[in-house]
Amino acid sequence: MSASVVGNAGAGSVVVFYRPDAGCVARANRLAEFGVCVVVDNTEKVVDPGALGLDPRIIYIANGANLGIATAINQGVETLIACGCLSAILFDQDSEPSERLLTELPRVLGKELVVRRKVAIVGPAYEDVRLGGVAPFVRFGCMKLKRIAPKGDKPIDVDFLITSGSCINLDVWREIGPMDDELFIDFVDLEWCVRARNKGYDVLGVPWLRLAHELGGKPVRIFGRTYPGHSAIRHYYMFRNAIALVQRSYVPWSWKSMELMRLPFRLAIYGLFMRPRLEHVRMALLGAWHGLIGRRGVL
Template identity: 40%
Template sequence: MKKNILSLVVIFYKPEPCHINNVISLSEHYDIVVVDNTPEPERYDFNDKVTLITLNDNVGIAKALNLGIEEVKNRGYQYCLLLDQDSVPSNELIQSLLNFYHDHPCDDIAVVAPCYHDKAMGANAPFIKQHRFKKERIEATGSKPIDASFVISSASLINLSCYDVIGPMNEELFIDHVDIEWGFRANSLNYRVVGLPWLKMEHEIGGEPVIFFGKKFVNHSAIRHYYYLRNVFMLLRLKHIPTYYKLVEVFKLIPRLVIYSTVTNNRLDHFKHMVKGIYHGMIGRFGKLDG
């Protein structure tokens, strides 16, 4: 591989030994920036191909990604692969993402990503393309690239020359909707977000799904439900988020409140966090939740 082509950014939060071993394995092939979001981090025995940024606090996924990407940019790399600590991409997948850029030398492709198989839901997630009056769910099949409105950040390969124009992740969001907001912002500036359905990545969104009237729903912790519902109100404030997408998210607020207050464990805790999230969103209190 040519020097300064590609570096990886891996976000840690209370990593387990398997996550540390994944980084060690990946560092045999790539330079890596690890951003540790753990309040009281451990010491890691990495080789000199791994740069560790220790934050001694949970500053949120958005800021952690921005710090990692900035380090990669300062080192002169052209592309940056973003990874959660749970993601274990094969070398073949990483090279295939990079090769797509080389085979499609366009200045307007901001990010490419594989489709992901949601282990908890037991299905491949579709790519989402937002139209003016319709949200299109595009099945992740076939051998043609799919223009999407956004992709999940983990295992996405960012073109840093485009990133310079689009700007960093929105740190006020802290965690949820971060990749969605950035994707819509890229689209609004006429940059493409591209999904590659022939590339597959195992990924788990949330924990064990909940079932409500026979239908599966992705489940998260109470604090994640706080951020998810609160951040809908941040999206409402942003001009580059399509109006139809905003309306759909607003209409889903009450159903989500009902579902996760009904069929989750610790239902009252979920309810309180979601109500607080809606309240904080309405009054414009964003960033990290205190306490």
């Protein structure tokens, strides 16, 4: 690790790989131009970073197994803290951040820390053209989400941000705690943001910034609406982790009521529109059962 990397006290980035292609590598290499970049690879086979084509400035962590998004983020963040970084911008391997996002998110965080003092994380609105364009920010409401249009020139108080593109204040990482390894993948971002807000920290959407990001797999169109598609195994984690979070005291009842109402609807969608239908339903029900009995981690 070079002295220039260790001495970088600005923003760093963390990218989580899983069976990356050449495009993923190219996107990570671009991030090396903007400060310390850590790539955490959850691919089952360990590959030399040079063979992958990664920029030599990138700090590469090969897990040799899929340890989940939470563990990978925690590894990357701890590496950035050791390098002296003050903030960490998190990315999935398919995210396409603009130069403006990479430079302005840490600036917004720094400015808000002066004004508000207690800010855990800031993040852009994400844009998935497959799902209809720019998604709104959200607050939890009784039985439904309150959708907030990403407009204006001031940060917006929200209840959670998706992981990719979000910028974490590393000064409060220890107090809030790491991402929850037991969740493995789904609701990891939501749980961390809820925990941060429960400890008195703000979660802020930055409405003038955008991140091109594909949420989920191939979208499914149902009754005129488009929903992100996922594999049966992802539906296992969604149901399991939703049930797990419902049992946690610090998670607000506004979210719990909404999620409990949506689970039967999701199960009906899986049984009617996802193929193979029985496998999607079976895995969702298994996830619900494991959530109830306390099974956590990787399936």
